[in-house]
Amino acid sequence: MADDLDFGATLRGHSPGQKVFGRYTLRKILGRGGMGIVWLAYDEDLERDIALKFLPEVVAADAQSIRDLKRETRRNLELTYPNIVRIYDFVKDATTAAISMEYVEGKTLAELKLAQSAEHFETADIDKWIQQLTDALAYAHGSAQVVHRDLKPANLMVDRRGELKVADFGIAASVSDSVSRVSVQAGSSGTPVYMSPQQMMGEPPAVADDVYAFGATVFELLTGRPPFYSGNVMMQVMNKVPPSMADRRKELGYSGKVIPDQWEKTIAACLAKEPGGRPQDMMALTRALAGSSGPASRLGGGTNFGENLAGFNVGGDIFENIFGQVKMGEDTNAQVRIRMAAEDMKNGGRFEVPIQRGGETVKLEVTVPANVKVGTKIRLAGMGEPKADGQGAEDLYLVLEEPEVTTEAPQEAPPPLPWGKSKSGGKGILVSRFVIGFLILIGLAVAGVAFTDYRGTQQAQARKAAIDAAEALKLIDDYLEVPREFASVAKAIRSAEEGMTVRLATGVYSEKIYLSRGVNIEGSGGEGETVVAVSGTETALNVEGVEGVTISNLTFRHTSTNESDARAPLVSLNDAKVRFYNNRIESSGGYGVSMRNGGGSVIEDNVITGAVWGGILIYEKGVGTIRNNQIINNEGKGIEIRDSGEPVLVTRNQISRNGSNGVWVKSATPMRIIGNTLEGNGQIIPNSGGIGIGELAVPTLVANKSTDNDGDGIWWRDDAKPLIGADNFSDGEALESNF
Numbered sequence: 001m002a003d004d005l006d007f008g009a010t011l012r013g014h015s016p017g018q019k020v021f022g023r024y025t026l027r028k029i030l031g032r033g034g035m036g037i038v039w040l041a042y043d044e045d046l047e048r049d050i051a052l053k054f055l056p057e058v059v060a061a062d063a064q065s066i067r068d069l070k071r072e073t074r075r076n077l078e079l080t081y082p083n084i085v086r087i088y089d090f091v092k093d094a095t096t097a098a099i100s101m102e103y104v105e106g107k108t109l110a111e112l113k114l115a116q117s118a119e120h121f122e123t124a125d126i127d128k129w130i131q132q133l134t135d136a137l138a139y140a141h142g143s144a145q146v147v148h149r150d151l152k153p154a155n156l157m158v159d160r161r162g163e164l165k166v167a168d169f170g171i172a173a174s175v176s177d178s179v180s181r182v183s184v185q186a187g188s189s190g191t192p193v194y195m196s197p198q199q200m201m202g203e204p205p206a207v208a209d210d211v212y213a214f215g216a217t218v219f220e221l222l223t224g225r226p227p228f229y230s231g232n233v234m235m236q237v238m239n240k241v242p243p244s245m246a247d248r249r250k251e252l253g254y255s256g257k258v259i260p261d262q263w264e265k266t267i268a269a270c271l272a273k274e275p276g277g278r279p280q281d282m283m284a285l286t287r288a289l290a291g292s293s294g295p296a297s298r299l300g301g302g303t304n305f306g307e308n309l310a311g312f313n314v315g316g317d318i319f320e321n322i323f324g325q326v327k328m329g330e331d332t333n334a335q336v337r338i339r340m341a342a343e344d345m346k347n348g349g350r351f352e353v354p355i356q357r358g359g360e361t362v363k364l365e366v367t368v369p370a371n372v373k374v375g376t377k378i379r380l381a382g383m384g385e386p387k388a389d390g391q392g393a394e395d396l397y398l399v400l401e402e403p404e405v406t407t408e409a410p411q412e413a414p415p416p417l418p419w420g421k422s423k424s425g426g427k428g429i430l431v432s433r434f435v436i437g438f439l440i441l442i443g444l445a446v447a448g449v450a451f452t453d454y455r456g457t458q459q460a461q462a463r464k465a466a467i468d469a470a471e472a473l474k475l476i477d478d479y480l481e482v483p484r485e486f487a488s489v490a491k492a493i494r495s496a497e498e499g500m501t502v503r504l505a506t507g508v509y510s511e512k513i514y515l516s517r518g519v520n521i522e523g524s525g526g527e528g529e530t531v532v533a534v535s536g537t538e539t540a541l542n543v544e545g546v547e548g549v550t551i552s553n554l555t556f557r558h559t560s561t562n563e564s565d566a567r568a569p570l571v572s573l574n575d576a577k578v579r580f581y582n583n584r585i586e587s588s589g590g591y592g593v594s595m596r597n598g599g600g601s602v603i604e605d606n607v608i609t610g611a612v613w614g615g616i617l618i619y620e621k622g623v624g625t626i627r628n629n630q631i632i633n634n635e636g637k638g639i640e641i642r643d644s645g646e647p648v649l650v651t652r653n654q655i656s657r658n659g660s661n662g663v664w665v666k667s668a669t670p671m672r673i674i675g676n677t678l679e680g681n682g683q684i685i686p687n688s689g690g691i692g693i694g695e696l697a698v699p700t701l702v703a704n705k706s707t708d709n710d711g712d713g714i715w716w717r718d719d720a721k722p723l724i725g726a727d728n729f730s731d732g733e734a735l736e737s738n739f
Contacts, residue, residue: 215270536589659684682710
């Protein structure tokens, strides 16, 4: 592996033959990369060779870093896909920590590229690998909800069979984040020459970051160099349009076959500065590379049933394993016989298959083409049992069987049976989702449950019973409705399961909302306005100690203001890490939104207007991202940051016509203010200006434009120490960079 990132000292002192963590015998060093030293080791528990990646010392000794990496490792344990390097375990003792993973005997695409006579590939050389890469990313983004964050040629392995393996899903980037935090180094996760502008600025991980890195990776594979590789890479990534791949080859004096036009256009789109200009997912990217606007297809060659194709919706019906894993005939590979509804055989799609492995049930995601027939054998490359020599895994085959049909009348149907067992004795059946749904509803009706007649807690119990009965098929929506099912938002939140959504219909609600559980809240969206209106002494939405939920499509409003200094904010986020998205905050008697006590919420695509004290307040060590909002016509400041925590990012907001400063910073904690537009601020308090920086404040400013304010566009006090980057304009004049 290339030593492309130096994260400082890595744990040393190990030698071949040494036993570590009570189970791994070290054999030889495989290389050193972004995660530290990588050893080939023998795992006595799994009885196979594995790759053991030792973490840098600064990470292994930091408790927070260890917690973060354990969480990232747990997420990656769910990535069971032939073209993704498997993660086995996170291990730690008193002095060292490491991650064990699948050992791939082969070379990286970075190494193979350099072995080419022209030090670059042709499209025909990498066509198969690119398809495998897009398939793997489509699976990770869609099914596992994992973003790679450090995609590059050095993390793409080709094994002895010529198959691509994607390594370090999210882990190398997490190590980079941890090192930056514990060593107080500036930087973002990932490798700079492959990072999107958004990832470089520290914004939350997104699929669009992997799309950009995909473009930069393919650009390098076909030209020999990434889009930007010398000079001030950060400034080029942020501001400069890369050359075409053909022009880069000419610049480097390389020759070769003509790069197809659809490849040039697609890679250029992947490298767009804004996420909206890039292909929105791997399915769209695959179509673009193939030069087609229709369903995703292979980039070259024929389709093999065993290769998962991008382009189907994730999370279809579930196959049922009716006979278990068995050996059939002379075939040495394991086979699973499954039943599938005729309609699904006709339409195809992406499905989950439960497989018994090691005494546990593992769900594999499988893409099935349309119009398959009974008896079709589907190959899942490398998804079977481990090989005897420890080098990878056997293939697994799925054999499609005819669906079993029941002739019993619905009203005579027996009560729901445990999943996977049938009345006739153990083989199990898979019936069409429509039949199952009908039987569930009939069963509930026999039990005295009438959906249309119940409200409140009884309604929630009825819905939950239906959900429990059909959990695998996901026949029942995972939301509760106000007021159709619940008279109040509070009752709906109390009755909802973790991860469910409380949906408010169009109308005006005078109820204060308190959220301290993992429940999403959403308004009616395009169907009409959903308003939460309370008096000026009350907070309409108080979110406390919650992580991983979304609050969207709502309007929050104070119906009156009070003259007290204790005016309540409309929305309070206290130690909350939520996505507050596409809402409208208006007519607040205090602040529109307040953020405090850590958290890390994302305030995105909202309109915040008419607040007496100001649009957004970050204080008492609050942290988070404020992005793409319209913060306009507030009587106080647009955004006020005082005594914040870290990190804080304010980016791409329209901040206009506020009574005082557009942005006022009075916090000694580093933060980033990037790409904002400020105009017409200082409407009430003269000389407030656009961006004001108070004493001891140390924000980093990049690419902000502040014009037509009452006062200077961007200004700071003598004892402030802002870091002024490129492309900041104050009243039409470019500010000189000081770093």
